[in-house]
Amino acid sequence: MGLGKTLQLLAFIAWYLETTGDDAESALVVAPVSLLDNWQVELRRFFADSLAATVLPLYGDVLRARKLRADEMDHETVMSGVKGLLRPGWRGNAKLVLTTYETLRDCEFGFGRERWSIMVCDEAQKIKTPGALMTHAVKAQNARFKIACTGTPVENTLADLWCLFDFLQPGLLGPLGQFCSTYRRPIETHTDEEHAKLDELRRLIAPQLLRRMKSEVAELPPKHEDAECRRLPLSSYQRTLYQQAAHAYHAAQRKKEEAVSSAAGRGNPILGLLHRLRSICADPRESGTEPARSQALAEHRRLSPKLDWLIARLEAIRAHGEKAIVFTEFRDLQVLLKHRVCEHFRIPVEIINGSTKVGAEAGDGSRQARIDAFQRRPGFGVIILSTTAVGFGVNIQAANHVIHFTRAWNPAKEDQATDRAYRIGQTRPVHVYYPTVHAKDFVTFEAKLDRLLAGKRALAQDMLNGSGELDASEWRGLQTPDGDSIATDLLLTPELLTRLQSEAFERLCRLRLVRDGHMASLTPKSGDGGIDVVAFRGATGVLVQCKSSSRQPRLGWEAVRDVVAGAEVYRRQHPNVTFTLVAATNQRFTDGAEEHARQLSVELWQQTDWLSWLAREAITMDDIS
Template identity: 55%
Template sequence: MLAKIFGWGKTGKSDAGKAFAPYAAATPASPLTIDEDGFRYASPAPLAKQWLVAPYDYPDYAELGSHLALVVQEGFGLAVGSAILLSWEHVYGILRSPELRSFRAPLRFPPDTLLRPRLTNAGALGDAGFGLRIDEWVDVQGRGARPAPRLVGKVLRFGEADALLPESVSEMLDLLSRFHMSPADERTLSFKEHIYGRVRALAAQSSCPVSDYVASTIVLSPEHLSLGVERRGEGPAAVLEVSPGFEGAPDNWVAQFDRLPLQDRYNVPEGPALVRVVPAPEVKAVLGEIKRSMPGRRVAGMRAQAFVRNPFATLGESARKVLDAAEFEAACETAGIVFKSFVPQVERGERGEIVRVGLLVQPIAAGNEEAAMTWFASSDELSRFAGRLARALDDGSQCTTWNDDELEIVGDTVEHLQALSGWLREWKTPALWTASEVLDLRHYSARIGEIGVEQAFAVPVIAKNREEGGWFEENTSIGLRVDDPASGGTRYVVLEFGEIPSLQESVNAARAAGADRVTLPGLVQPIPVADAQSALDALARAAAEVRRGEFTPRAGARPAAKKRLIIKRNFEDIEYNEVRADALHMPPDCAPAIPRTLRPEVVLKPHQEVGVAWLQHLWALSPAACRGTVLADDMGLGKTLQLLTFIASCFEREPQLEPALIVAPVALLENWRNELARFFEPDTLPLLLLYGETLMALRASRQEIDESLAAQGVTRLLKRDWIGGARLVLTTYETMRDLEFALARQSWSIMVCDEAQKIKNPAALVTRSAKKQKVRFRIACTGTPVENTLADLWCLFDFVQPGMLGALNQFSRTYRRPIEAKTEEQQAKVEALRNVIQPQILHRKKTDVAKDLPVPVEDQTCKRLPMSPYQQQHYEGALATLRAQRETNPSAQLQALLAIRKICTDPHGFAELEVRDVPITRLVDESPKMGWLVKTLKALAADTQGRHKVIVFCEFRELQLVLQRVIAAMFGFAPSIVNGDTSADPRTIGNRQELIDAFQSSAGFNVIILSPLAVGFGVNIQAANHVVHFTRTWNPAKEDQATARAYRIGQTRTVNLYYPGVVSEAYPSFDVRLDALLQRKRALAADMLNGCGDLTADDFADFG
């Protein structure tokens, strides 16, 4: 057969060999051989699959094997015994792929040949003996190749060199083979025209030389159609005109198509010549459908809507083979027909009111046009659109129009209409909250003393030194006035203008550490971060205006204050007291009442049964004899399950109880939600999530608030009957603070403040908001009831049982922490305090009640890693800075200490502008902690039977990414990062719980990187048996809280703890000092009343 196509056997000489780039033919030593089927790669392994799975087990063939493995994953190639076969179809598929074509050299493909076949004919198309053949192969100058190359599959072999045919040449040769293999009786005129037209087109595309007959005889045999679309008119009355075309179509083709009935072939004049158009059978079928169903090639109305959205349904089955969907969409877009979808959008103000409603309109097909918002000018305009959309749905239309956009009607359009209709009703008919009902004290707790303006606890002070002078820097003094709720006194702190930046850095550091309070120079007690920031902002503005000579006393004036609920504070005197009975002790034989809705497979542990019984005992005494409790169990003992069991039992016994309220950080709320679903039957406690999107929908709109109420600053309310049928409400501390009027009006049966250290500061707004709630039984849930001072404990009990511990200033003068109690009298008072609180506080440690929990093992060897020379160089400079600042600018010492801390853990992050440009080898070799981590992880990964899983705690975002990069390079996978930037919302793709679940369920060794501050609570990761504190918080309680993510109830393996640190023989070690301070604080905190506060710069006063 090849002899009929190719004219072999001619002799002569040519330099056509230059058309082949040097390429070694297959040799016995080469894994690649070429045959009629394709490229065949011999595997160095007994089975080809073994080679692909582990290509680096065969170093001489590793690059080839790794690239073959990737293309096989993409669906190219086939493992056949001990070889991989890339068929010719797959070879050309790889070369067409933008992602894989660069694999050509690693896969050892030959280069493309520059030779081209010369196409000649025998006779004319109408002759019975008509034929086409390849006369010879020629080079780019048209000279014949000598000796004639040999074709092996799709490769031309010319002497010892191989070259691949271009795909168009390969396709042309396949068509010629098909023509010559066809029986004589099948070679009808249509068949010959069809083959001839395609071969001629491919020859032109490939720049192949052809005979004079082939050059002058033009036959087009289109196998594909393009449809041009032109729209005349707008909206439902628009008419579409369709113009069928194809590649190379003559100018007069459409006119000839219109003039004649459907033909097998068309002779179309083109200048002095005729172009013969012979449609393929499928093309002819589509052209026939256009003639039949679109008179004059026009279509209108609903048939036009159907056609542009699905031309294949209109033009029959053949259209799927003939038309390209992307081309048709592009033609419609060119004609101004863009298919668009819409999603209703609502914009609400700060108080949840509807500000405006609109549509997010976005093209369905990818193109240059971006999504755009269109807003309704008024509720009337929204009403018109909703009516138009409803009519379109009723009459079965596939689209509706708005602002010249054709909007698709699809499956979710009904839901979109419902949303728009609901917003329309809300926008038009809001119900008003009035001042007379919201500001009526009778609706609130008896602890609310008045409704007025609350005073700030830190206020900026700006004054002249000499009254007769002007407002310039030398004549202006600045400072802070701080109200101390513990003593009832006021302290004034004098500042210099130059200290403002360093004070701002301290506030920034506190924010970064997740703290809600900050200690500023000159203050004994920390103040709320928000108050400090507000005061510093005012001082910074004043400083800038003084320097510009523009300051006036009114410039720094505070805006008009908003009215709030003001509680009876119990600071100086007992203003509000809820009397507690003396006999509160639980009988020793008290058993818990387990609710029927607890799932039958859930069995409480003994200490949890005691906790539930204790809660139920105190609840039975409320409200007359007891108003609440502090649940201070260690982290990881199942406080949430105990509380849910208690709440469910209360509602089971008294179904008509007022709803219960849970207040917690947003990350913990998902944990509450998950545990309710996991441990209890459905509908045990109908739930309302008062945060996120649900909260936005429940906010009262601006139109629902009376003007007189808004004028007094009360603008954050909820809709009437917002609570619905919910029995359990979950919300955040910030929501409780911002919506205090709405939540404080509601009566609650039980209120739980989880992570109650959030309300330990008497001055904080969230603390005051918690105390404003109207509750029968209050529970403060925290593993650290004392963090800094005993005032923390006072504040918790002032929430749980107001008045029991007296007024704050008297309490602070009377009691000292055990560590501070030096005299017998002071120690006796500490014991008296224990006796007072004992009936209302439950504090149990894991070591006391979780006897089956394996004892964690702390690694000591990693605490003294030698500094690298690179690290030591920067450490020396930072120490010198610390010493200098201690003498000249004490308020800046904290920043110097933080710099030293960073050098110890992340020297490249301190010293390099772009850490991502630092090679992996440097990151590992020059950072002792990183080198230690890689070595440790390698040992764990090698122990495949151990199925080790590792949590690496690191609070710095940039360092988290460096850790991820190093682990990916060393171990072949990128560990997930979970921190405060990772959503806790289960609807979010890649949310925190999904990432943690994937880590826990993975087989074998794995690593996850967590922020100790952002996920120190609300996360259970019992699958982890190694915990690395790569960076250390300055509070051992927070560090232990992070560890408790793995070391908790349910853990069956020993948890290994690591606190890596660096040391130097030449300089004092910051890490060693930090570890010693944290260990000391941890030991002191064994007594709950000692607390466990943050370290401060003062703890490092003699360091360096």
């Protein structure tokens, strides 16, 4: 958040290494890959070469050189499916290892053999999910002193906070089930105990907590939010596209088969509509995907009020010789904006997103090198960044104008993005813009989004109140230009159940466990060990392997096999938890699969079970979107 945490932590690590001397154990820093370049920049800038010489950046080409190839491992290891083994002595003489969360997860055994003096988790919300392999790999490290750095300790629920403290001081907040019943449930459901439990929780974590606000530690220049850009008039072309999108949605809703197909394909048809309305407001195009480069800039500006405003605002910024950051996560829009800005201003414009390379091996094309070049370039400049990929962990104080061309679903992520410029080292007033398309006769998508985010931002001022991502249920009352309300609560029917695709079905399985009182989470899409849903309640847990199909009426025993195989990893990770194994499908299992399940003590959730459960529980597609 621009408070100098990286420098402070490096100073602490350097102090430990210098005062302990040759007996010092190595320190470990784990961070998203986009932050690691910045850690190295701070090292080179503020510390002696002797410290930088003992740093091992274990990612990219350096990591590849230190991993064992398959032909270097014994046959038994290869056949067991173990991957990511590091070479013996991989650390060498390094006193500070910098690596990513993904590397730590994939090479857990190699890291686990080391003893670390200090372990730092930067952007520690990456380990907020209990039961995830990444979370377990972090918690499994043998470290004497642990530090978790995050600007958002509670992104969604108080379970995020529990998971961080389970890393820092295991046992302080008790088992997860006990924590949820003691604190999470009364606080998040606003019972009569809410305030007392909040105060109790704050007192409990206070000794382990250092929270600082910019106003407390730095004299920064003022930050201004522009109000005028929040009322950009909807163009007639946008209104036409908006109306067409709403009519198409209503037509699909009226036709049952189309509604079923749409819901099964996307999880919820309202999400498709929201995405379309979002793109129309951002930049109106007929299909929402075709490029607009062949269109004259003047005509494009006439049709797109946000582009027109952007060009005009950048002209004013150029007049003052200042720089601007433009945030949007949509890659086609990033390319389009770059084209228009380059065309109008005749300046180079960089795009930095998740595809931009990191690390020294990328040379001048690396993320940090591009940012450094932008900062050094004198006078007016524009850089386009992805809110999700580059909204944290980089310093761009050369810019003092931050434009959120499209909005994030979570205000905490927007604030983190703004803090790329509004941080220690900034010497000029920072101007923040949220351009919003507005209509006089109805509430547009962007106007409603602006209100929703403002409400969540106000709640998030309390550290223990996560702002969370917006979900489809919060869009009830969304209007069309005709003034009609858009229904958003499509009920999950038996027919829809049989058409659910994998992600929606996994969320349904998770919801079933949550409704049953478990703390449940989805595992990462890759490296899940054959388990899709992990749930805990006290000393018991549930592991679920999900197999959905819209074509096969009966499925074989693969889900049974996978959940049994994947369970071993979680049993080793949680030796005190008794797990129930579940194989789930939205169809039916074959007789052979049922026999395997009986022999292997695996519970089956199949179509008949789901129909019985849905008869008791009213589930909408919003609930699993």
